[in-house]
Amino acid sequence: MSSTDGKRVHKMERCRDYRRLIGAEVDGTADAEGRAALRRHLDACADCAREVRELQRVRRLTRDLPTLAPSAALKPALAARLRAQRASWLDRLFGSLRPNEIRLAAGVALLLVLAIGVGVVALHGPGATSGPATRVVEISSPAPPSPQAPAPADEYLQGCGLVHGTLDQDQAYWGADSVQLATYAR
Amino acid sequence: MSSHQVATLVQRARAGDVVAFEQLVQPYLGRLYNYLARMVGDASDAEDLTQDAILRAHRAIGSFRGGATFQTWLYRIATNIAVDALRRRGRQKVKVTSLDDPLQSEEGLVPREVPDTQRDPLELAEAAELHGEVQQAIASLSPKLRAVVLLFDMQGMSYEEIAEALDLPLGTVKSRLFNARARLRERLAPYVGG
Numbered sequence: 276m277s278s279t280d281g282k283r284v285h286k287m288e289r290c291r292d293y294r295r296l297i298g299a300e301v302d303g304t305a306d307a308e309g310r311a312a313l314r315r316h317l318d319a320c321a322d323c324a325r326e327v328r329e330l331q332r333v334r335r336l337t338r339d340l341p342t343l344a345p346s347a348a349l350k351p352a353l354a355a356r357l358r359a360q361r362a363s364w365l366d367r368l369f370g371s372l373r374p375n376e377i378r379l380a381a382g383v384a385l386l387l388v389l390a391i392g393v394g395v396v397a398l399h400g401p402g403a404t405s406g407p408a409t410r411v412v413e414i415s416s417p418a419p420p421s422p423q424a425p426a427p428a429d430e431y432l433q434g435c436g437l438v439h440g441t442l443d444q445d446q447a448y449w450g451a452d453s454v455q456l457a458t459y460a461r
Numbered sequence: 462m463s464s465h466q467v468a469t470l471v472q473r474a475r476a477g478d479v480v481a482f483e484q485l486v487q488p489y490l491g492r493l494y495n496y497l498a499r500m501v502g503d504a505s506d507a508e509d510l511t512q513d514a515i516l517r518a519h520r521a522i523g524s525f526r527g528g529a530t531f532q533t534w535l536y537r538i539a540t541n542i543a544v545d546a547l548r549r550r551g552r553q554k555v556k557v558t559s560l561d562d563p564l565q566s567e568e569g570l571v572p573r574e575v576p577d578t579q580r581d582p583l584e585l586a587e588a589a590e591l592h593g594e595v596q597q598a599i600a601s602l603s604p605k606l607r608a609v610v611l612l613f614d615m616q617g618m619s620y621e622e623i624a625e626a627l628d629l630p631l632g633t634v635k636s637r638l639f640n641a642r643a644r645l646r647e648r649l650a651p652y653v654g655g
Contacts (some may be wrong), residue, residue: 298639302613304620326646332653333645336595337614345494345508353490353512357479357519 289316290323297323301330462488467531474522482522485531486515492616493539499611500543502600510546514539533626536612540627544604591652598648606641613638 296313299305305313317324462470473481493514498507518538525534599607608627612618618626623634646653 294639295635298635298642301642302620302635302638329646329653330642333642333649334614336591336649336652337599337610337645340499340592340595340615342491343495343498343504343507345491345511349494349508349511350490352508353515354483356512356516357483360516360519 290320293323297327297330300327301334464530468527471522471525471527471531474519479519482519486518486535489532489535490515493535496536496611496616497539497543499596499599499615500540500604500607501546502596506546510539510542514542517542529625530622533618533622536616536618536626537628540608543608547604594649594652595645598645601648602641602644606637606644609634609637610641610645 293313293316296305296309296316299309300313313327317327467485470481470485474485490511494507494511497510497514498504501507501510514535518535521538525531529537599610602610609623612623612626613620620631620634620638623629624631627634629637
């Protein structure tokens with residue numbers, strides 16, 4: 276690195292140290308001590324002096340942008356909507372919560388749903404050994420039963436301990452042409 | 462409005478008093494509109510967004526804890542509304558031409574800017590062109606930088622108020638403001654250089 280390059284790097288580092296003060300000066304928030312220190316630097320550094328001048332002009336331009344006025348219709352429209360706004364129970368519940376609280380509540384709700392789901396699978400799944408079981412019995416279209424002999428499916432259901440009356444017998448036999456399904460508990 | 466008056470109005474608004482809520486937001490309505498119009502670069506969108514912000518504040522008045530001032534709380538909601546709107550549009554560089562056009566309302570076309578009848582027409586035209594350039598430069602900033610520079614320069618908020626409104630550390634507010642100005646300086650070089 277040449278001595279010229281070294282001086283330039285040193286100057287840039289020094290100028291970077293004044294960034295905070297330059298920002299405060301442009302914003303109009305620098306205190307007396309900071310302003311005095313910056314003034315000394317600006318007297319010796321034309322680049323920073325130019326930067327401050329241009330940033331101050333930028334600030335004037337943004338600050339002097341005209342105020343945009345809403346139409347006269349805004350107030351009455353807003354008043355009507357405010358009165359029409361009837362907070363639903365969800366609004367009442369969640370309106371008072373912060374976004375983080377809503378996310379937390381949603382997470383807890385999701386965990387609860389998952390826990391219930393896991394519990395249901397554990398109780399009723401293939402490996403379950405206790406608790407009520409549900410089976411679906413497929414009944415093929417039978418021949419019409421004789422008045423004396425019980426229908427085959429009826430025998431089967433009775434053998435399985437089906438509580439009488441949970442299956443409409445006539446419907447089980449004649450309600451559909453192909454297949455009748457009955458769900459029962461044992 | 463004193464902090465005691467604000468606290469009383471907030472209490473009444475929480476109890477469902479719409480008139481109290483209107484009194485609370487009334488002083489900020491025009492300023493919120495101006496801020497949102499500059500944020501999204503579209504004057505008629507800004508009317509809708511202003512209503513959305515106020516309605517959201519009304520629904521959430523129960524969550525206003527009083528730790529922040531009502532003003533900064535309102536600006537936080539408005540900023541979120543503006544950022545959401547920009548995200549929905551899928552663009553961060555917003556159109557700006559409509560800001561100088563009259564606004565179509567139920568009463569016909571109304572000017573958006575308060576007219577300055579004291580100035581020469583040529584001077585006004587030049588000023589309008591310059592304002593358009595400045596608005597375009599602002600629109601070229603990311604919403605994060607845009608919000609900070611608008612809140613400081615146009616809304617006259619302090620670093621502390623901006624930090625509270627945007628939920629940022631004080632140092633971040635200062636550095637964003639500096640970065641925003643540095644980018645605007647590049648964009649507006651023909652107007653600020655020399």
